[in-house]
Amino acid sequence: MKTTKRRRSHHRPKFFFCLLLVFFYFVGAKTTTKTTRFFFEVEGKEAKKVKPSEEDFGAILISEIMYNPIKTKSSESSSPEVTTDDTEKKASGEWVEFLNPSGTDEVDVSGWFFSDEKNLAKSSMFQFPSNTTIKPKERIVVAKNVTKFEIAYGENEGASDVVKDAALPFRLNNKGEKLLLLNAKKEIVHEVEYNDKAPWPIVFAGYSIELTSQKSDANDPFSWVSSLTFGGTPGRENSVELVNKLVNN
Ligand SMILES: *[C@@H]1O[C@H](CO)[C@@H](O)[C@H](O)[C@H]1NC(C)=O
Ligand SMILES: *[C@@H]1O[C@H](CO)[C@@H](O)[C@H](O)[C@H]1NC(C)=O
Secondary structure (H helix, E strand, O other), X not given: OHHHHHHXXXXXXXXXXXXXXXXXXXXXXXXXXXXXXXXXXEXXXXXXXXXXXXXXXXXXXXXXEEOOOOOOOOOOOOOHHHOOOXXXXXXXXXXXXXXXXXXXXXXXXXXXXXXXHHHOOOOOOEEOOOOOEEOOOOEEEEEOOHHHHHHHOOHHHOHHHEOOOOOOOOXXXXXXXXXXXXXXXXXXXXXXXXXXXXXXXXXXXOOOEEXXXXXXXXXXXXXXXXXXXXXXXXXXXXXXXXXXXXXXX
């Protein structure tokens, strides 16, 4: 009893800070869908706050990021199909998953852009090909190397959800960086500034980071976890969402 008391008073500021964190975590989880989110327009390198566009704001979410894929071990196994090592089969290269959270509206992302902050407003932004749409509650994946991605994941594991005609022209930084999804008018629709240090999830090679729920604030590190499954869940419901469903039902 005594020791507890002493420890508490000694760490009182920390203790209250933790209480605050827990409080805001729960309040935040309940209100993020309703809070005003800022909207930016990209002008040159600067992002300027503008009035949220009802049409596109939050229409699509960055929902899973594989920034730390496992590497293929050796040059002699240049044909991944003959690889017997299960681990090596998931040498997918980097990829990012996008989710349409709407239960009713298909979203046409043709001509939209995806970029990291470094390449913003440069020609090295990824642009979604024409005729790219995301159905309600569905997900699509953009990969650094589409072939590698398709070899790593079969049709039932996400290969059918990858954008075929375009590849990510930039690398996802393993130390973290800001990723932005822009509509065709280059207005920011969603952004995430991830990091490889706590409180962001620490991931082993081959594991993705997953947004815990469609209602979570993507810029809150507590809204992300390491994928529970090796290789992550590209194009599929995030593993943590499945677990949450099981726990809550
Ligand atoms: C887009 O899809 C429509 C309808 O399926 C098709 O008529 C059109 O040719 C496609 N455009 C391109 C650029 O692929
Ligand atoms: C993509 O991956 C395939 C299969 O591993 C490889 O043969 C090809 O060289 C890669 N392409 C690029 C542009 O790195």
